[in-house]
Amino acid sequence: MNRTMISSAVSLNALQQKLDMIANNIANMNTSAYKRQEASFQDVLTSTLNQHPHMESPGRQTALGLTVGGGSRLSGLRTDLTQGILKQTNNPLDLAIEGQAMFEVEVPIFDAQGNPVQGPNGPATEIVWTRSGNFQYSLMRDLPGYKVLTTADGYPVRSVGDGYVAIPVHAQVQIDATGTVTYTNEEGFTESAGQLKLMRVVRPELITAVGDNLYNVSTDVQALNNVLEQVDFAGPNSQGIAVRQFYTEQSNVDLASEMTELIMVQRAFQLNARALSAGDTMMNLANQLRR
Amino acid sequence: MIRGLYTAASGMLAQQRRHDAISNNISNMQTPGYKQDSAALRSFPEMLIHLMESGTGNGPAARQIGALNTGVFVDELMPSFVQGDLMNTNQPGDLALQSNIQVVMNGQTIVFDQSGKAVVDGEVIQQPQAFFTVLGADGEPRYTRDGRFRLSEAGQLTTVNGEPVLGANGQPIMLADLSLDQVYIADNGALMNRTNGIALGQLLISRIDRPYELIREGHGSYRLPADAGQAVPVAVADQVVVRQGYLERSNVDASQAMVDMMTALRLYEANQKVIQSYDQTLEKAVNEIGRI
Numbered sequence: 186m187n188r189t190m191i192s193s194a195v196s197l198n199a200l201q202q203k204l205d206m207i208a209n210n211i212a213n214m215n216t217s218a219y220k221r222q223e224a225s226f227q228d229v230l231t232s233t234l235n236q237h238p239h240m241e242s243p244g245r246q247t248a249l250g251l252t253v254g255g256g257s258r259l260s261g262l263r264t265d266l267t268q269g270i271l272k273q274t275n276n277p278l279d280l281a282i283e284g285q286a287m288f289e290v291e292v293p294i295f296d297a298q299g300n301p302v303q304g305p306n307g308p309a310t311e312i313v314w315t316r317s318g319n320f321q322y323s324l325m326r327d328l329p330g331y332k333v334l335t336t337a338d339g340y341p342v343r344s345v346g347d348g349y350v351a352i353p354v355h356a357q358v359q360i361d362a363t364g365t366v367t368y369t370n371e372e373g374f375t376e377s378a379g380q381l382k383l384m385r386v387v388r389p390e391l392i393t394a395v396g397d398n399l400y401n402v403s404t405d406v407q408a409l410n411n412v413l414e415q416v417d418f419a420g421p422n423s424q425g426i427a428v429r430q431f432y433t434e435q436s437n438v439d440l441a442s443e444m445t446e447l448i449m450v451q452r453a454f455q456l457n458a459r460a461l462s463a464g465d466t467m468m469n470l471a472n473q474l475r476r
Numbered sequence: 477m478i479r480g481l482y483t484a485a486s487g488m489l490a491q492q493r494r495h496d497a498i499s500n501n502i503s504n505m506q507t508p509g510y511k512q513d514s515a516a517l518r519s520f521p522e523m524l525i526h527l528m529e530s531g532t533g534n535g536p537a538a539r540q541i542g543a544l545n546t547g548v549f550v551d552e553l554m555p556s557f558v559q560g561d562l563m564n565t566n567q568p569g570d571l572a573l574q575s576n577i578q579v580v581m582n583g584q585t586i587v588f589d590q591s592g593k594a595v596v597d598g599e600v601i602q603q604p605q606a607f608f609t610v611l612g613a614d615g616e617p618r619y620t621r622d623g624r625f626r627l628s629e630a631g632q633l634t635t636v637n638g639e640p641v642l643g644a645n646g647q648p649i650m651l652a653d654l655s656l657d658q659v660y661i662a663d664n665g666a667l668m669n670r671t672n673g674i675a676l677g678q679l680l681i682s683r684i685d686r687p688y689e690l691i692r693e694g695h696g697s698y699r700l701p702a703d704a705g706q707a708v709p710v711a712v713a714d715q716v717v718v719r720q721g722y723l724e725r726s727n728v729d730a731s732q733a734m735v736d737m738m739t740a741l742r743l744y745e746a747n748q749k750v751i752q753s754y755d756q757t758l759e760k761a762v763n764e765i766g767r768i
Contacts, residue, residue, distance in 0.1 A: 188496040196503035203506075225624065225723070226507040227636070228500075230694025240551065242518070246600070246688040247552045248701050251493075254500035254694070257507050261624045261636035267566065285657065387655045390569075390626040411629045411653075424671070453505045456730060460499035463741050467492060470748045475755065 189464035191231075192256035193457045199226060199259045200454045207447050210438045218269060218281070218316040218398060219436035221443075224262045231255030264400070266389045269437040271429060277358060278334070280318030281434040284426035286383040286416055287314035287400065289343040290336055312343070314384055314413065317398040319433060322352075330354060334366070334381075338397060344379035345415075352378050362427040363418040383416040385426060479546050481754045486547030487747035490517055493550040495740040501728045502737070508563075509622030509696050510726035511555045512733075518551035557592050557605045557687045560621075560727040562719060568656040571623030572722040575606035577683060577714045592687075605687040606716040609680040609707070610639040610697065611648060619682055619707065621724055622696035627656055637695055644678040644709060651676060661720040664712070681716055682707035 206222050213219040234251040241249060271281045282288070291310045294302045302309045315336060322332035323339050331351040334342045341349045344366075352358055356368035364381035386392060391412045392400045402412045416423045494515040504510040525541040562572045579586045579601065586594045592603040607619035624636050633641040633649040640648035649667065651659060660670045665679035684690060689704035700707060710716045 187492070189492075189499040192496070192500050192503050200506075226504065227622070227695050228504045228507050228510055230692060242551075245552060246602075247554060248689060248691050248704070250691070251550065251553055252692045252694075253496060253553075254504070254513070254692075256500060256503040257510075260695075261626075263626070265567070285655070387653065388627055388629060389655065391629060406629055408629070411631075450506065452730075453502075456502050456505065456734065457499075459734070460502050460737060463495065463737055464499065466741060467495065467744050470745055471488070474748060474751055476752075 187464045187468055188231075188253060188255070189467070190461055192229075192254060193461035193464060195229065195256035195258065196457050197454060197461065199257055200450055200457065202259045203450050204447070204454070207443055207450065211440065211443050211447075214436055214438045214440060216317075216398065216436050217319055218434040219438065220267075220269075220316070220394070221265045221436070221438045222262065222394065223265050224259050226257040227260035228257050229255040263390055264392060264394060265437065266386060267437045269434040271432040272435055274431055274433050276319075277360075277430060278320040278322070279431060279433045280320060280360060280381075281429045281432040282316055282318065282383070282426070283429060284424075285386045285389070286426045287316050287386060287413070288318065288336075289314055289382045289384055290340040290399070291343060292340045292399065313395060313399040313401050314392070315399050316434060318428075324354075325349075325351075334358075343382045345382050346379065347382070348379065350379050350381065360428060360430040362429070363423075364428040381428065383426065383428070384413040385416050385422055386412070387414055388412045478754055478758065479544070481751060481758075483545075483547045484747045484750035484754065486520070486549060488744055488751070490515075490548045490550050491740045491744040491747065495737060495744070497550075497553055498733055498737045498740060502730070502733050504726055505728045505730060505733075507622075507696070507726045508624060508723045509560070509620060510728065511557055511560075511621070512726070512728045513553040513555050513692075514736075515550045516552045516554050517548050519545040520547040520549065521545070554688065555690070555692065556727060557603070558590070558727050560724040562722040563725050564721060565723050566721050568659060568661075568720060569625045569627070570721060570723045571608070571625060571661060571679075572719045572724040573606050573608065573621055573623065573681065573716060574719060574724075575710075575714070575716040577604040577606065577710075577716065579604065602686050602688055604683050604685045604714075606710050606714065607682050607684060607698070607707075609642040609682045610635055611642055612639060612697070612699070616699065617642065617682070617707070618693065618697040618699055619684065619690065620697045623723060625656075627651060635696075639697070642680045644680050646680065649677050649679070661718060663717045663719075665718045679718065681710045681718070683710045683714060683716070 210221045232253050236249045266285055292313055294309045294311050296302050319337045320334050323335040325333050328351050332354050334350040344350050350366050352368050359367050364383055366378040367375050368378055370376050391403045391406055393403055395401045406412050416426055497513050497515045501512045522543040522545055525544050527539045527541055588594045588603040594601050610618050610620055612618040625633050625641055628634050631650055631652045643649045658670050660668050665681050667676040684707050685705055690698035693699055
């Protein structure tokens, strides 16, 4: 079989995936706290054609054997956690994170049919992380008189003690740079409603986007603490990390660089398609040897 | 005897191999650290052709016509280790090597040409190249120009394939609980903590004096065969620079690749035409000569 056609087809596939990735980044340019995905390529070696030792003739520069490549594949997928620009809003529930940290949220687990999985005490949940701080209040059946801080999708945000942040229904919140939530009670005193749990991303390479602007750690991670560690605002690991109320983080997609990359990938795609059709022409020529 | 039929067939095969190499280069136009291959063709061994004379024994001895090659084949795929362009990625784990190692021979600095070689006294000298050193799965070192490094869960600096990156002491580099954005990598490959300046080790950048001896293994890495020269760590005088936040782009020249591809295709076609013309000759010999 014609190796040209194989390697071109393999690479067209990889380039198509890269185009999809760029398209997804551009589509999420206005998603708050969206982090762009990126990947680059790697060469694939399919075979080494053995050569007889008598081919070691004078003037030969390389070692014996022809190493024949088989195109390229997409590799090194990663989430670019570069800080997005903070935009001021008038909403007290718009929170932005400065530095490499994430909020912890609780999401229900669904089975393959889309039904919620039941745990020993109520619906089962799992912990995921997000940087999207467009929070809202939700009411919970077992917390009458209180409203709970949740993400825009209604997933409860966890506090430092792994609980929820619950505030009396009529109160307004103030959130400081360490994520401490306070409100003014009916007597006019300031009361604390806990501190938002922030997790510092130690290994950005090992977190994966799971959709809805949520992130989870890769499945092969042994200990969560190696990848995400809880931010302790009294300790050194909080350096550069702050929560900003009345701000929302914009996506870190830069349209100009995405478009530049799009052009390069598209041209590479075209060139590979040309190589593929040249390979086809060669096979056609071989077929026409005997007319 | 029709020798040319097989000569043309070997020409088609050789051009196809060449085309394969070119299309593989095109496939890897976007691969960081990729070095393009070019096919070197070699002719079949020469043979001496004699004129057939009458074999009566008392005639003149058979006369020589001259030397003839009966074909061509792809002898080797020569990588070009020319420096690729640097691309800014702003990622702390992306490293690019910039190397232009000079060689002094008999008190004179050798001037290398565009392809990284020089001819001194009829001898080809290759420009030495610098590589990152990583540990292969079999425990032997591998050499790569693909500087997309990341940290494993335990804090080991690895390539995108998970191969540990070696430090100057020959051991994998461990960064423990630091993340890559807290690590500064200096021009000479020294790692230090960005916040307090504590040294964290030194990348092992290997200098390979005859880079053509390297065997490509795919996924960006090369291996030195046992009988080849040894890799040595680069010296300060080699002027090899590590750039953090940059990647070395593939050194494939798209327009040159396109031209080469067209040439290979047309040469393949020409050889095909030669075979067809031989076929017509044979047809005449078989079907028409004997017809009355």
